[in-house]
Amino acid sequence: MxxxxxxxxxxxxxxxxxxxxxxxxxxxxxxxxxxxxxxxxxxxxxxxxxxxxxxxxxxxxxxxxxxxxxxxxxxxxxxxxxxxxxxxxxxxxxxxxxxxxxxxxxxxxxxxxxxxxxxxxxxxxxxxxxxxxGVLGVGGFTSWDSLEKIGNLKAGETIYISSAAGTLGQLAGQLSKRKGLRVIGSAGTDAKVQFLLNDLGFDAAFNYKTQDKRQALTEAVGPAGLDIYYDLIGDVTVEIALDLMNPHGRVLAVGLLAWHQNARPHVPTNMINILYKQLRYEGYTVFDRHEFFPQFLQEIGPLVADGSIKYxxxxxxxxxxxxxxxxxxxxxxxxxxxxxxxxxxx
Ligand SMILES: NC(=O)c1ccc[n+]([C@@H]2O[C@H](COP(=O)([O-])OP(=O)(O)OC[C@H]3O[C@@H](n4cnc5c(N)ncnc54)[C@H](OP(=O)(O)O)[C@@H]3O)[C@@H](O)[C@H]2O)c1
CATH class of the missing domain: 3.90.180.10 (Medium-chain alcohol dehydrogenases, catalytic domain)
Known part of the structure; x- marks a missing residue:
């Protein structure tokens, strides 16, 4: 023109x-x-x-x-x-x-x-x-900001990330590792699972399409229990996470991938865990967080440029x-x- x-x-x-x-x-x-x-x-x-x-x-x-x-x-x-x-x-x-x-x-x-x-x-x-x-755009910013704002990550805790091989999941996993957490992820192909384990350094990962989700997550969590579920899908998986949670655990509701595929958002039937274990179930949206974007770029940009953060x-x-x-x-x-x-x- x-x-x-x-x-x-x-x-x-x-x-x-x-x-x-x-x-x-x-x-x-x-x-x-x-x-x-x-x-x-x-x-x-x-x-x-x-x-x-x-x-x-x-x-x-x-x-x-x-x-x-x-x-x-x-x-x-x-x-x-x-x-x-x-x-x-x-x-x-x-x-x-x-x-x-x-x-x-x-x-x-x-x-x-x-x-x-x-x-x-x-x-x-x-x-x-x-x-x-991607990693330095809205997706990466959402991972960084949601973990900072509502994650309250502590070294030694265990976090589970669904859709872990996606844009948000990849960065959420690496940021959690950098803070000393034990990181578990799930994804829909064996190649993605291998990528999480071998390239991103996840401690455990499973294929949610071919493995029994409850059994795989229970085994991955082990006796230490689960402290944080970084939920990117909004499906029934949250029920498994609630059952495996330690007292004062957190569910971070960030994504709704199942809903984008036209499944109805799942309402957990075991919300009683929230009361008994004093859990926090909190949502996050990026839309009113624009002002923190420069801080994100300043912190994460150099780590992406020098290869410390992979994508x-x-x-x-x-x-x-x-x-x-x-x-x-x-x-x-x-x-x-x-x-x-x-x-x-x-
Ligand atoms: N709260 C906010 O402000 C905010 C901001 C940005 C993004 N988000 C949301 O965060 C979520 C993740 O975003 P993203 O950009 O990182 O996307 P993404 O994870 O890269 O999304 C694509 C992947 O989703 C997986 N997937 C699709 N349907 C699924 C299902 N029913 N169960 C499990 N996995 C499924 C597929 O991987 P597999 O091969 O593993 O199945 C696919 O490769 C989205 O819901 C997005 O809308 C929220």
Whole structure:
């Protein structure tokens, strides 16, 4: 697009229908290309060209109604600012933002504008840009911040992390090891289990799809008992964790992977453990924690750059139309850790 043109051809991926009672699949997405006017910006607004989308298990839908039968999807992306009415994000700057799944996005709603972060000055050129979607992006920040804010980690304790080979799980495990905890993880393939044990230094790990979860977790926890369950899935596993908990243990409710696959969130039937063992069951959301992001980058950035913190990172180089399929594959377990879709040159 040249600055003088007032229209762009914009390919978007929309939700064609809401998955009801089934995991999302390719039929739920639709690719649409149309010529659109470049918006006339109001104060604080920006218009961006999206470069590389972060695939998040959780996606936000804008305006899906019975009348439209379609919805725009909002996900995280690294983008270049093409037009700006916001001094913090001048034309040409690189931002991390909540962007609609498409080539261009008009960022105007206050809830999305407040999330925009300028990243030109914080990018470490020795690292691939995709790390700012993953271990140094919202996922990594969520792991670090949730453990700091509600984890109260103590050396010698035992933590169990579900979806441990995912973006949050990988960092949560390594941060817990660095604080001297005994770390147990679960994942859905033997290769991921081996990765947790051999590459990330987990003390124990099991395949939740092929092993009996209660037996595997009970054996991994052993006589020491469980102190923390870092719950990324929100399914029945929490009941096993509650049974294995030591007095004053904590359940950190951070993710809902089972729900993203359209399973109903599980309500534990053994909540009585909370009373008898004086447990804490606490939720966390990243949405109001933006102000702590610089501190996170300062602390974790150098550890990622010097290899002390490990991560896996896949970049799918493709057109916008790959977003839906990659999202489906992410939920299905195809990737280990962060997957990004790069739709334009950086
Ligand atoms: N609270 C917050 O503010 C916040 C912020 C960011 C992310 N989150 C949430 O944290 C969770 C983890 O995020 P992430 O980015 O690190 O994703 P992730 O763990 O990389 O998610 C993808 C993986 O989830 C696993 N999975 C899918 N369905 C599952 C199920 N029913 N049971 C167990 N594992 C399942 C698959 O691995 P396997 O091969 O192991 O099955 C897949 O590879 C998500 O729910 C995300 O929305 C919360």
């Amino acid at each position: 040249s600055p003088s043109t007032s229209q762009v051809s914009n390919t978007r991926v929309l939700i064609a229908k809401i998955p009801e009672g089934v995991a999302p699949n390719n039929t739920h997405f639709e690719t649409v290309t149309q010529v659109e006017d470049v918006p006339v910006l109001k104060e604080n607004e920006i218009f961006v060209k999206n470069i590389i989308f972060s695939m998040e298990p959780y996606i936000r839908l804008d305006d899906f109604t019975e009348t439209t039968r379609q919805s725009r999807v909002v996900g995280y992306a690294i983008a270049k600012v093409l037009e700006s009415k916001n001094q913090a994000f001048p034309v040409g700057s690189t931002v991390f933002s909540s962007s609609e799944w498409g080539q261009y996005s008009h960022i105007h709603l206050p809830q999305y504008l407040k999330d925009v972060t300028r990243i030109d000055e914080i990018i470490d050129p020795s690292l691939p840009i995709s790390v700012y979607n 896996t990172d896949t970049v799918v180089e493709a057109g916008v139309e790959a977003l839906g399929e990659t999202y489906v594959d992410l939920l299905g377990g195809k990737y280990t850790g962060k997957v990004s879709v790069q739709i334009a040159e950086f």
